[in-house]
Amino acid sequence: MTVRFAVLGAGRIGQVHAAAISSVPGAALVAVADPVAEAARAVQDTHGGEVRTIDEIARSDDVDAVVICTPTDTHADLIEQFSKTGKAVFCEKPIDLSLARVRDCLSVVEAEKATLMVGFNRRFDPDFMALKSAIDEGRVGDVEMVTIVSRDPGAPPADYIRRSGGIFRDMTIHDFDVARWLLGEDVESVVATGAVLTDPEIGRLGDFDSVNVILQTASGRQAIITNSRRAAYGYDQRIEVLGSRGMVAARNHHEADIDIAGAGGFTRPPLLNFFMTRYTAAYANEIAAFVAAVAEGAATPTTGHDGMMALALADAAVKSVDEGRLVKLAEVLD
């Protein structure tokens, strides 16, 4: 069975997913929608999907699944709309910036028994998958500490930050999901710190650029997340897991695997600088996993629940910084 796709939103990430759909066996790009006609047409020209409106896609019999790459504030509505059409839905994170809205949306998904996968691409990075496999195979014993260093090469534009929901909901949310994935237990509490160190403009927008978070589970497992909106040496993406029998760590990706040695030392090129280059394989694997789930009628590897829980952790982190205290996850979920 070939899963026939429509991509909603033909911006940067929509193009990434359109390319992934084109390259994944068992998937076909049938349609693409975007209010900006040229954007939609560019995808059509490169990857072959037909330009349609979202409503046309909702009515299209030849579409089995949609990938939602539209602005965040449309995600929940579109999930609800397409859940009711019986089409499988892949939605970029986050479902919404409001936990209440997410909850309502997920009720609809559940009522419709719809298929919903939320895009947490990092779970599909080959190295992180190898790290997870090592844990699952027991090579580090029982998980005790997860350490995540996640730093962007540079901050997004002010306009993006303004609508982002803040660094915890926009950037750390990926790390919250990774931490949940690796801890192997539900997170119970959150403490976080935040500061503005790279650009005062970020502070004027009410956001932070430098944050740290400690998550803790009921049994005491801890995850430490450290984020910065700036890293002069590239896109820093590291995960390390300490267990009772050892540790597993994933290395960064450099622009090239060479070393140049001279009187000043041995130099490796900086890190890959852009999330799409760094996570090219992850995006392709992610769509392939969605295709496999849809084709087999199986559960998707990430779900609406995962999207909600990552957002809840972000809300708890915001509250922790605001109130200078440890916040129980239950406080924001109830």
Next chain:
Amino acid sequence: MTVRFAVLGAGRIGQVHAAAISSVPGAALVAVADPVAEAARAVQDTHGGEVRTIDEIARSDDVDAVVICTPTDTHADLIEQFSKTGKAVFCEKPIDLSLARVRDCLSVVEAEKATLMVGFNRRFDPDFMALKSAIDEGRVGDVEMVTIVSRDPGAPPADYIRRSGGIFRDMTIHDFDVARWLLGEDVESVVATGAVLTDPEIGRLGDFDSVNVILQTASGRQAIITNSRRAAYGYDQRIEVLGSRGMVAARNHHEADIDIAGAGGFTRPPLLNFFMTRYTAAYANEIAAFVAAVAEGAATPTTGHDGMMALALADAAVKSVDEGRLVKLAEVLD
């Protein structure tokens, strides 16, 4: 302009090139030929080229270029045949195992003013390209020594070895080309050693499995090549260049960029084990470079001359081991 391709030979390497053609912008796969009907059809089904015979392809107006992936002993004939059709030719190394035959073939190519690129994929590996750029940018100063470690995970089947022309012409030939590319001067002399250490069967076939070669240029630059048909830890592919101001080295590629630490130490996964996986990007870049050259009517980055010179170095290495002495390249070329 789109370069329209036919692939001759639908075996393993033919499939690699068909996939590359499909993915490279500005290239289209039009036809595929193989005496084994299912092999040709498999390429057609996956990548869309039409199954034709070689002669049909030679007569096809809708084919601009061919990629020769047939058995080695057909290469020179096909190069000549297609040179006369005005089609651009990309041929997998080697052109032939006989230097005399190569020379005759190249005369035809030259007479026809045909375009011929010989497939030395390593020059197109992203890391090796970065290494070459570092040299060209003067970051290591004048090149003095090139060190190439090139070890296969395991030996090919006896039947392959029998027809291979021996390790120097089959395996080291890639390293000879890399050495020529990086030395920046013509090689003048060759000394080599060879032994059978991994499997006595290889010796019975009259071949070696463990060889070392030192190339030297007129000014004294040296390249050291070390080959083995067996490396328990994977496909070992390293290059290192010492210059007057420093050194540049390309690292190996592991199955995953993780480390697992325990009481026994810190373990990284073994190296990628298969040349197609290791050089996936190189194969795609190689075809893209050929497409660019054909589209622009420009010189190809590797030529028939490169193919001939690498083979001459192999012949000189064979002679060096046989006679226990340094062999001038001129001895085999004249």
Next chain:
Amino acid sequence: MTVRFAVLGAGRIGQVHAAAISSVPGAALVAVADPVAEAARAVQDTHGGEVRTIDEIARSDDVDAVVICTPTDTHADLIEQFSKTGKAVFCEKPIDLSLARVRDCLSVVEAEKATLMVGFNRRFDPDFMALKSAIDEGRVGDVEMVTIVSRDPGAPPADYIRRSGGIFRDMTIHDFDVARWLLGEDVESVVATGAVLTDPEIGRLGDFDSVNVILQTASGRQAIITNSRRAAYGYDQRIEVLGSRGMVAARNHHEADIDIAGAGGFTRPPLLNFFMTRYTAAYANEIAAFVAAVAEGAATPTTGHDGMMALALADAAVKSVDEGRLVKLAEVLD
């Protein structure tokens, strides 16, 4: 001028310092004291200091400086006693487990204008010194985040833990000092988490074995400290500092700098497993720095104030875990 030393306490760490004194130019070991006669005599036999009682040493005209390596609960008394004799004092951390007692002790030191250096050996590790120099030379720009991973190979005996003051005062205290050294600004607040994951016995003793701490300065700089009492792969000691222009990181020390590659991957030996082996050079450098300061009448690189501040951070961390909130350092200092 040669600085003439007496070592008080001939246990494990006393032996380390006696050896360092013997090897440092400009220092001489004159005397050693220990209630266990054989321990004192062993130092005398190996390093040449004469066995005396502490009181004899206090009255000795031929002793310029003492190194206090006795049990923690005697440190403050001995510092006071020797400060009054005009001898320079080097004291192993901590000065005392009670901040009030430390404060009183330091008043005496100040009143006597005595020289007091507190043993924070990590500041003298060659790699950490190189890291600090890189920061001081501006190679990473303004410091933003300090990340310290510090894990012991295994927990000390229950009896040691019982008298240790808890993990924050016993183990993290080193990391608190390193963080203060590298942050370049006073710490203002502390949040911490703690759990028992490696051995329930540690919990029964009222201590944690797995803790994380975030320190924050007034301007928002943050230090993240992660500790565990167990690391199967050896003594894990890493520091990483992110700045506005880059990052500097110190690598771990392995038992040997070799890699063994096989079908299972590439393995480096585990980390040096013992603090004395890992920090051999640091202990020697530390004593050399003390000797230099005493000989020149200069300020010591670490002071009683450093000892007090590290302890205050530990107290704040304890309070943070207890009360589930961010604790201002001023709360414990006032």
Next chain:
Amino acid sequence: MTVRFAVLGAGRIGQVHAAAISSVPGAALVAVADPVAEAARAVQDTHGGEVRTIDEIARSDDVDAVVICTPTDTHADLIEQFSKTGKAVFCEKPIDLSLARVRDCLSVVEAEKATLMVGFNRRFDPDFMALKSAIDEGRVGDVEMVTIVSRDPGAPPADYIRRSGGIFRDMTIHDFDVARWLLGEDVESVVATGAVLTDPEIGRLGDFDSVNVILQTASGRQAIITNSRRAAYGYDQRIEVLGSRGMVAARNHHEADIDIAGAGGFTRPPLLNFFMTRYTAAYANEIAAFVAAVAEGAATPTTGHDGMMALALADAAVKSVDEGRLVKLAEVLD
């Protein structure tokens, strides 16, 4: 039993050995000799040996062993002189630059049943010892290829080169010994190349600065040695051994184990730049091994025979470059 030492020659390497003797348990420095009075006195002042003449030392009852650190052309005479006194002899490499003279000298040693250890410090480097242990434990299976990269940071003065016997006898000789140590079989043949690339003055002195050598044993095992008198990035000392089941490799030593990352990449400091710093531990281990052998009346780990064989390999390499051919070791030994 304490082995009582005299050091003959108080230059740079004599000081290294005097320091090693002082620090090794079971060894004592009793005397030092040097025609330059201040040099001898400096050793006496620092390490405590009494200044004596060589002849006085030969007659001294309180000296059990001598370490010969005098100029090369005195080594053989001193070995013979002290062999006859019944004192154990440690001699810096080489015994002599003439193979005939070495042979004569070793006859005397043998006739006197004297103890002679030749200083091949690299065998005592902790990492190389770990590499050797890995081989001996069978972790790489049967040895097939040994690869040695050995590059000096810069060339010695012209005057030194003039008296050195040439790069193969002066510099490569260490690598010849290491290759012999690791191959596990007698070397049968040698091929070598040489050139002048770093400084034409070296050529005017009749020497090379850039050489490569391939050694081969009867069963076909090969060792590849690559040397340069210049490496802008420091003292490059690497060994790698391929076996039937894997590979073991020893890493270089950097000035510090830190990485500084910025927009230009990730930089590690250059390599330790000086053989005494790089091999500090090796020199101490070497003397300790000699002390242990003398104290126990056991065989020394390196012998006069090792010194002779390394020199024979150097002679064969010289002949190979001169005559442009593979040279059997038997040709120079007979």
